[in-house]
Amino acid sequence: MIIRLLPVLVLLSGTIALSACQILPQRPEVALYQLPPSSIEAGPGASGATVSSLRLDRPGTSDALGSNRVLVLAADNSFEAYPGARWSAPVPVLWRDWLLDAFWRDGSIDQLSVSADGLQAQLELGGMLRAFHTEYRHGSTEALIRYDALLIDTRTRKIVASQRFDAREPAGANDAEAAVHALGVAADRLAEELIRWVVTTTP
Structure with missing residues (x-):
């Protein structure tokens, strides 16, 4: 008798599972964004730079x-x-990694790292x-x-130094x-202002 009931139980469990799949709402699709790569280009050289090596910490x-x-x-x-x-990452990590790339693109500081590297x-x-x-202000x-x-x-x-940097852009x-x-x-x-400030700062 138990053997005869097994197919029925399997069929019922499959039906219940299928019903559950239909009842549960579908997860909404999530788009992952990263900041567009910096457009900063390498300058004529590191003339005037007083910083030889820099590591970036997560803000x-x-x-x-x-x-x-x-x-x-x-x-x-x-x-x-x-x-x-x-x-694509928590904002503090996103910002630190984006800034690191901007410094690399500028090329004024030869040795760059992040604090997590321990260098x-x-x-x-x-x-x-x-x-x-x-x-969102006044309709824009x-x-x-x-x-x-x-x-x-x-x-x-x-x-060594501290400074506030602000930037706004209409969306x-x-x-x-x-x-x-x-x-x-x-x-x-x-980043253009920040990099210029960093490379001309004397410890």
Whole structure:
């Protein structure tokens, strides 16, 4: 009798599993974005540069910016995430790695690394990433990046210099694709100023 019931039980379990698959909602598709590569090009040389080696640290951020969500700040100062859109890495890591590439493209500093590598360097670039989002104001959207940069002497752990960098760029539309493009343009503009500041800083 038990043997005869086995096919029935198998059929029932299969039917239940199929029903469950139909009842559970499908996961929405998520698009992963990265910042467009920097357009910074190598200059005529490192003339005037006083920094021989630099390592980049992951910046501090607020809890809201610590995730991989693509954010927009509404008029009531509340953050919202673009639906179905994510950065390819948490924002602090995304920003550090993008900056590293920008420094490589510039070519003024020969020796570059990140703190996670554990390598020696003359200076360390860290700080606080206070804004990395779009803002919706008065019917239009613009990208905003605000980075409070710190240059630290790795031997003494003393702050060599500090400066705030801001960059804004109109987004043109209120969607994830436009936000990513505008943030990329703003990042390029900010990086040009940041790199020039770093390479001419004397420890």
